[in-house]
Amino acid sequence: MIISIYSVLNRTIGRSLLLFSLILLFFALLAMPDALANSDEIQTQVSLGNNAGELKFFPSELEFKTGKQYKILLDNPSPVKHYFTAKDFADVSWTKKVQVGKVEVKGAIHELELQPGATAEWVLTPMKPGKYELHCSIKGHAAAGMVGEIIVEN
Ligand SMILES: [Cu+2]
Incomplete structure (x- = not known):
């Protein structure tokens, strides 16, 4: 018992x-x-244009390492809308999310459009080394100098 x-x-x-x-x-x-x-997570700030209306990315050269997670803080302090377009870079990166305010967007992202005063966070991990082009898709902006380079190293 x-x-x-x-x-x-x-x-x-x-x-x-x-x-x-x-x-x-x-x-x-x-x-x-x-x-x-x-x-x-590594934070990187990229401005699309500036308040003087210059058609440039600040900075225009971005460096990343493969396998590391980055939070790209995008903002548009300029008076016109701009695009952050980096299709080849996006293709070789794993996007965790794009966050805008209280909205998280998941899945494959290739470009972001930012209205004047807008901010967005793109959380991603680059997977393949290389040099990738960045430009703004608004007509005339890339030709005026709104281009950049994204360098991914191992
Ligand atoms: Cu632009």
Whole structure:
């Protein structure tokens, strides 16, 4: 009788402890990739034009490393709308999300259009080294100098 109570208690405590540790492990694993990603995320600021109306990217040359996660903070301080168009670069990158205000857009992204005063965050990981072109798709802007280069190194 005593032995059977002991074994039932032992089994119950053993199981709940096991369950408890499994639940802990589950949440730890759940939280880990996010924590790792956030601590490794590299922020890069890119302005599309400036308030003087210059047709340029600031900076016009961007450098990335493959396999690292970047948060590209885009803003348009100029009086006209602009595009951040880098199709080949986008093709060799894994986009986690594009965030605009409280909206997160997931999936493949190739270009972003920013209205005057707009900001957006593009979180991505470049996967392949190379030199990729960047331009603004608004007619006449690239010809006027609104172009850039994206360099991805291993
Ligand atoms: Cu433009």
